[in-house]
Amino acid sequence: MRLMSFDYGTKRIGIAISDPLQIIATALTTIHPEKIGDFLKDYLQKESVETFIVGKPLQMDGTPSESTQHIVGFIRKLKKDFPTIPVVEVDERFTSKMASNVIAQSSLKSTKRREKGLVDAISATLILQTYMEGKSY
Known part of the structure; x- marks a missing residue:
């Protein structure tokens, strides 16, 4: 079963998904918060998701943002x-900055690199990767 992570924002939610063996995290999409319920209902009819992982925004001192x-x-x-799907929170400090760095270093065209949704989807991927790495030992 897959894992699904979210980088929640009031304008966009970045979504990433694992492969069924939970080894690789991949950016899935970015969606408007109002459409997330319908998106998930459709997705869950096609794929099984074991756990939802949500990025938890914290200040540098660990207090809620x-x-x-x-x-x-x-x-x-x-x-x-x-x-029926458990929800786990993962510290998301630095994921947006890391995602921006990944995009800046990529070979994507400059117009694609400027898409704000791309940062959210990659941030969700980093959140999922963090969760999977912590789970692996």
């Missing part, structure tokens, strides 16, 4: 709409 309240609401909705 201003956007934490939005994440709490998103997690509550995931648990209500998909009660």
